[in-house]
Amino acid sequence: MTDSLTDRDYRDTLFLPTTDFPMRGGLPQREPEWIKRWDEMKLYGQLRADAKARGAKQWILHDGPPYANGHIHLGTAMNKIVKDVIVRSHQMTGHDASYLPGWDCHGLPIEWKVEEEFRSKNRGKDDVPGDEFRAACRAYAEKWVEIQGREFRALGIEGEWDNPYLTMKFESEATIVAEFLRMAMQGALVRGAKPIMWSPVERTALAEAEVEYYDRKVPVIWVKFPVLEHSGHDDLDDASVVIWTTTPWTIPANQAISFSGDIEYGLYEVAEVMSEEEVGFPPYAKQGEKLIIARDLADAVANAAKIKFLRPLRERFGENGRVSVVELSSMICAHPLANEGPFFQHKIPLLEGQHVTADAGTGFVHTAPAHGEDDNIVWSAFARRFADRGVDQEIRQIVDAEGCYTPDVPRFAGMDIIRTSGKKRGEPGKANNEVIAALAESGNLLARGVTTIRDAHSWRSKAPVIRRATPQWFISMDKPGPNGKSLRENALAAIDATEFFPATGRNRLRSMVEGRPDWLISRQRNWGVPITIFVDKSGQPHTAALPADTAKALNETIKAAIAKGGVEAWFDTPKETFLSAHGIDAADWDKVTDVLDVWFDSGTTHAFALRARGIIDAETGQADLYMEGSDQHRGWFQSSLLECCATRGMAPYKQVLTHGFIVDSDGKKMSKSIGNTIEPEQIAKQYGIEILRIWTASGDYTEDLRISDEIIKGSVESYRKLRNTVRYMLGALDGYTADEAIAADKMPGLERWVLHRLSELDGQVRAAYNVYDFKKVMSLLINFCGVDLSAVYFDIRKDSLYCDPRFETAKAWDKKTEVFGNRRRAARTVMAAVLERLLTWLAPVMPFTMEEAFLESHLKDRAASVHLLQFLETPDGWHDAELAARWEKIFTVRRVVTGALEVERREKRIGASLESSPRVLVADETLIEAFKGEDAGDLFITSGAELVHSATGEGGGFTLDDTPGVIVYPVKASGVKCRRSWKYFDPATADPAFPDITPRDALSVKAWDATHG
Known part of the structure; x- marks a missing residue:
């Protein structure tokens, strides 16, 4: 002690927060150390x-x-x-x-x-x-x-x-094979030559999941198919059906034309064509030729073909200008390249198809069943009737695995559709231009142009894909399975039984399954799990062609070989080795060398x-x-x-x-070519992975997430606030033990309000985590730390934590001192409860920082790691809605007082809120009643306060628009300033032994002196 009490330095008697938990996280350096610790x-x-x-x-x-x-x-x-x-x-x-x-x-x-x-x-x-x-x-x-x-x-x-x-x-690999063979044994495996997406660059079939869609410019052509046969009026003689396509290369594979019974078609004569001087080139259309096109698209076709006037020819028949469905169904056309020789001199029937629309083009769809799914469907539907009409039923396969015309195709043999190598890989090959040239020479090109379409590209090579019918293996979507239902039916029922986050995912997946074709599972590649099937001379797989017991035994041999030697066991082992062990003549069977779609692999991971x-x-x-x-x-x-x-x-x-996916601050997809990418390593080195985790959890990750340096800095600020909150509590809880804890029913109202908030948060945080709503978790906890704790509770209880008697000193002193000591005990008990919950609630998002804080806390003996803890249950009695409603009224008044004091500080009329003892006029008496038993000055962090019930103001005063009926007069505090707590007090109330500090502070100092000598 000093000789003069009035000269005493009271700093040693204050209980300021103390912790070794640093203000800065040093995440880039510390995170690898934590991972090493967890591994060890x-x-x-x-x-x-x-x-x-x-x-x-x-x-x-x-x-x-x-x-x-x-x-x-x-x-x-x-x-x-x-x-x-x-x-x-x-x-x-x-x-x-x-x-x-x-x-x-x-x-x-x-x-x-x-x-x-x-x-x-x-x-x-x-x-x-x-x-x-x-x-x-x-x-x-x-x-x-x-x-x-x-x-x-x-x-x-x-x-x-x-x-x-x-x-x-x-x-x-053995399990993947087992799953495949299990499906095959159930009869789900089928072989067919349906048009599938084919990558000429990679020389393999692709599934929908392996393609991406990009815009690209393509040629568009209008082509005439001369009518050879019909059962209609003689005005159809010498007419041509006009089609429109963006894939000229498929014209050599044309085998039919599709139309719709819901579209009105008309017969038109080209009455007048624009001159070469008007358009800069001689139009392909010729005056006097007759065209059959959709009536609603006639003007668009005329515009494309540079036709000044198309004359309708059907009015005289009283049919409103229509070419009927009956007439169309009877038509046979010539191939537009018939002049190139016998290869193209086959009959082209007209087929009614559901896929035809009048949205664009001519109302007719050029149909190449080897190169279009809809084309194949409509062709297959009519194939049985072709023999009676002299139409060849066989689907024309004229494009090879390289995406080139096969050698038997006149004029175009060997020409590529897409360039498959070199610097121009993925660009158009020779096919389109040469086909267009041939059509022009034949006189059947009506018009040409360029358009932009959104088309499929291989997600790996980024090159366009083509549709090509090749022999492939499929899993049937509609064949009845063991339970009598098809795979499609089972899948749709399973979707309905699944919970989706977000809920819109159900409709998206359902629509895909409803409309998907059979599952294409074969790939013509090297690196994959083989399709472990032997095929007999009729094309049947052994799982269907052999007796069930024999097939099962063979399957077991195959699986055992794969389990022992991996996929090489299939590729390297002669077929005789597999088959002869079961008495099967290998000469009657071929071994399939295709591999399974990689999505089949991942689909079996369960x-x-x-x-x-x-x-x-x-x-x-x-x-x-x-x-x-x-x-x-x-x-x-x-x-x-x-x-x-x-x-x-x-x-x-x-x-x-x-x-969702990650985009930049403008919502653009990240791309190295644009230069807007941010790498995880970059964030880790500059800020730490914890910041990336906070960014991830703080946004709605079910949508596309924006990221930029500024956005990341926002996550850094969130981290700083959360870390400072935890750090403050660690310091305030220095030396805390369970012995200091006080029961909730003995706590002041403010502490019980915090416990109520914890009970509310407990339910909200658990519920949010349960539905994967991390944004809500972070919003709840950041708001709780920033508002409820920092701006309210910590601010109010700072005086008590620093200046009230400590637990151990209060026990050694008198009852009067213990009252103050219990207030501090309650505050520390509540802070301990808050810290325990924050550490676990935040640990899933911030595992590094919460581990660091845990090991600096009074909880460190509970487990070796914070991650071995559970979310704490909320004790009965913490939730108190009535108490919360009372404190909401107190905070309503407090917000106005705080606003008034901010103005006083800004205008430099006071330096700190303790220099004021505001007079508060309150119109609603229930707001004043809410303060019963509470020290308003403590809650306002002022040296005193007067609450007055008054329906009218006294002139002037501070108000908030959203809080009518509360007027604050920030009266200057009277008395002297306490040299320990800085509160202003009446010196007449001072302890004679300590005249320069408040009575409360004097009790604290006496207790300190009694325990420290």
Whole structure:
């Protein structure tokens, strides 16, 4: 002590927050250290053991496998972060939430990269033996699995990283084969030559999930098909049916023309054509020729063909100018290239089709059944009748795997549709221009132009694809299965039984399944799981052609070979080895060498990643959640649904959650060519992965998420506020133990209000996590920390925490001192409750910082990691709606007082709120009653306050527009300033031993002195 009490320095008697938890996180440096710690302590194993000890029920998020090719990007990082938040939050709400990462290791994405590597060494794909090529693919995938695994782990993703599932593991490949053979044995496997999307660049069939749609400029032509036969009026003699197409290269494959019974067609004569001087070139249309076109499109056709006047020719027949459906159905046309020789001199019938519209073109659709799905459907529907009309039923296959015309096609043999190599790969080949030239020479080109269409491109090579009918293997969508229902019916029923987030996902997936054709599962590639089928001379697979017992035994031999040697066991083993073991003459069978669609691989992951490991709901046989980008409605969600419905009659999941994609601040797709990309590593080095996690969780990730430097800085600010809140509580709770805790019913009203807020948040946070609404979680907690805690509770209780007697000193003093001590005890008890909940509520999103805070807190002895804790249950009695309503009234008045004091500070009439003792006039008496038992000055953080019931003001005063009936007069505080707490007080009330501090502060100092000597 000093000799003079009035000269005493009271700073040592204050209880200022103390903590080793730094203000700055140093995330880029600290995050790798935390990951290393978790790995060393085998945290994932401890989580599984803890869940088992608790008897927790399994909750399974099944990880959709990314391709093992290339570094992760911001989109894949966001995907894994969302999954990690989901798994962590479910683990902390009482579940056994495991996370098994996996990779898709087969397929075109990897094969394409390996082809590029061989090409760089001047070795084309055909120059590399199959086994060498597949070995290179396997090595490539292994390399990227390791790299991506490290990159995903650096995001703070906790999971079974030492034993992920890989589609290229032998046991996985064997299971994929088993699933395929199971479907084949059920009769779902069919072979056909339907038009499918074909990539000439990659020389393989592609599924819808493997294409992207881009705009591209294409030629558009109007072509005349001369009428050869008809049963109508003689005015149809010498007429031509006009078609319109954006794929001139398909004209040599034309076999029919389609029309609609719902469209009115007319017969027109070209009465006048524009001159060469008017248009700059001689029009193809000739005066006097007769054209049959849709009446609603006649003007558009005339405009395209530079025809000044098209004269209708049908009025004299009293048919309102129509060419009837009967007349059209009887027509046979000549091929427009018939002048090129016998190859094109086949009959072209007119067929009524549901796909024909009058939206554009001529109302007639040129029909090449080898190159269009609708074309093939309408052709197949009428094929039985062709023989009677002298029409050849065989579908013309005139384009090879390279996308070139076959050698038997006159004039066009060998010409390419799309360039498949060189710098101009993916650009148009010679086919279109040469066909247009031939049509012009024939006199059957009516008009030509250029238009822009949105067309399919390979998502790997980015080159356009064509439609081409080739022999392929399909899984039937409509053939009845074991339960009497088709795959389509089973899948639609499963969709209806699945919960979708967002709910619109159901309709999207449902519409895709309703309208999809049979599932094309064959690919003409090297790197993949083979279609393990032997085909007899009639084209039947062994699963259908052999007796069931023999087929099953052969299947077991195939599966055992794959399990032992992987896919090489199929490619390298002679067919005789498989077949002779079962007494089958190999000479009668061919071995299929196509591979399965890679989506079939990933569609079966539930079988080898979950079921084989026992990670599945024992009651339903399903995972709880599949979560991927919204593009997977046509990809993994759908292939998994179809595969599981085909083999088990149900969906493999209970819920489907989709996320959007990442765009820049202007909503543009990220692209390296534009220069608007941001890489995860860039954010990690500058800010830390925790910031990326906060950004992910704070936005609506089910929609496209915007990102930019400014947006990331907003996440940095959110992090700073949350960290400072936690840091303040850690400091305020220095030395806190359970002995200091005080029962809720003995706490002041303010503390009980905070407990009520915690009870509300507990329900809200759990509910939001349960429906994957992390944006709501973050909004709730950031608002709670910034408003309820920092702006209200901490601000009000700061004086008590710093200046009231500490728990241990109050116990050693008198009852009067204990009253103040209990207020501080209550504050610290409540802060402990807040901290315990914030650490766990935020841990799924901020695993690094919450771990750091946990190990600096009084909770550190409860577990080895914050992630081994559970969300705390809310004690009975914390929720008190009546109390909350009373405090809302107090805060209503407080907001006006705070606003008035802000003005006083801004105008420099006071320096701090303690320099004021406001007079507050309140019209609503219930607002004043709410303050009963409370010290208004403490709540306003002023040296005093006077609340007066008054319906009218006294002139002047401060008001808020949204709070009528409350007027504040910020009266200057009287008395002297306490040298310890800075409150103004009446010196006459001071303790004679401590005349320069308030009576409360004097009691605190006496208690301090009694315990510190």
